[in-house]
Amino acid sequence: MELQQMRYVVAVAETGGFTRAAERCHVVQSALSHQIARLEKELGARLFDRTSRSVRLTAAGEAFVPVARQALQAAERARAEVEAATGEVRGRLAVGAISAVTAVDLAHELGVFRARYPKVRIGLQMEMSDALIGKVREGALDVAFVGLVPGARTTGVREKVLARGELVGVVAPDHPLAGQEWTSLSRLAREVFVDFAAGSAARRQRDEAFRAAGLTSEVAFEVTTTEFLANLVRAGLGVGMVPEALASELPGLSTVRVRPAPERTERVVWSALGPSPAAAAFLEGLGVDPG
The missing domain is CATH 3.40.190.290 (D-Maltodextrin-Binding Protein; domain 2)
Known part of the structure; x- marks a missing residue:
């Protein structure tokens, strides 16, 4: 089982089709399909139900995709940790935020971070708090800014109240x-x-x-x-x-x-497993000790 095969499966699951997945991965569709077929043969199960109109995950695919995402994120995290150990922060910084963030000037902070760490790929998603916390928990986001009632308890993430x-x-x-x-x-x-x-x-x-x-x-x-x-x-x-x-x-x-x-409270949340080097640098720039 190869990381590239996992990357192809996740791309199909997220785009909903082999053609769009191939475009995202910058490969021809036949190569992507061949690698997924090889993986399915190795696993002994089909990951997708294919028709002329749609591509859907099978039960085996539903079980496989979240673990594949974690494996890809772990590989990227390992690479980022090595690069940080040599004195250079690289990798990705995936940030999530609600539309009512007031505790920080998020656009300004992302701009400052980009200027300081130009080799980090920055992305931003705007969603509701519950969805953002779930994505941080799953590893799809590194950091998220959310709004919760004061007594709300979060699980599977670390957090700090900002306001x-x-x-x-x-x-x-x-x-x-x-x-x-x-x-x-x-x-x-x-x-x-x-x-x-x-x-x-x-x-x-x-x-x-x-x-x-x-x-x-x-x-x-x-x-x-x-x-x-x-x-x-x-x-x-x-x-x-x-x-x-x-x-x-x-x-x-x-x-x-x-x-x-x-x-209400505004909070910043990050992975319970600890932040990536890029996420740690971003949090430190906000005055947050990621522990």
């Missing part, structure tokens, strides 16, 4: 609450909400505060980014709640403090 804050209400300029300095949570609960998906870490920041106060709310619009939440609120379709530090960056909305206010 604590409150959520504030945001409403359209012509809303009855616009211009008010503060309102009660019970008053806001009478409004229709624009919010993140039910069960997400971002949604729990508000839901837990409402639940503690014995309140419920109607969510008519579910979004995945703060920017789209702001667009819908600006259009008068509902009200929203966002981190206080972010509210001032959303033009065309009126901010209202709420009591009792939902609380």
Whole structure:
């Protein structure tokens, strides 16, 4: 079993086809197909169900792909460790972040890191907190910036709290609450909400505060980014709640403090196995001791 064969299998699984996988791996499709067929023969099981219209992982493939990813990541990590030992930080830095990061100026920090370590390949993914933590746990991401309720516990990762804050209400300029300095949570609960998906870490920041106060709310619009939440609120379709530090960056909305206010923490998380040399250098640049 060779790393290149694993790389081909993972590419097919991620792209959904042999042609696209071959393009990603910069090989002709026949060579990629031949190597996967050799691997399947060695394993004694088919990894993909192929039809004229689709390629799907078999049960054996579903079991194989996560382990193959780990093997590829371990090989890349080994190479990066050797290079770091010789005095040069290389490899990759895969960063994840929610759209409501306020504790750090992420674009600036990535720019500073790129200037200092030009041979590190940097990538960024924007997703919800739970998905990001899962990807760090699996090794698909090296570092992620997430937002969680203060009491939330993470598993399989290391973390540091970067900031604590409150959520504030945001409403359209012509809303009855616009211009008010503060309102009660019970008053806001009478409004229709624009919010993140039910069960997400971002949604729990508000839901837990409402639940503690014995309140419920109607969510008519579910979004995945703060920017789209702001667009819908600006259009008068509902009200929203966002981190206080972010509210001032959303033009065309009126901010209202709420009591009792939902609380949140921003955290940076990294692998429980310890950071790669590139991830360690990035964390240290943020003033975080990766241990």
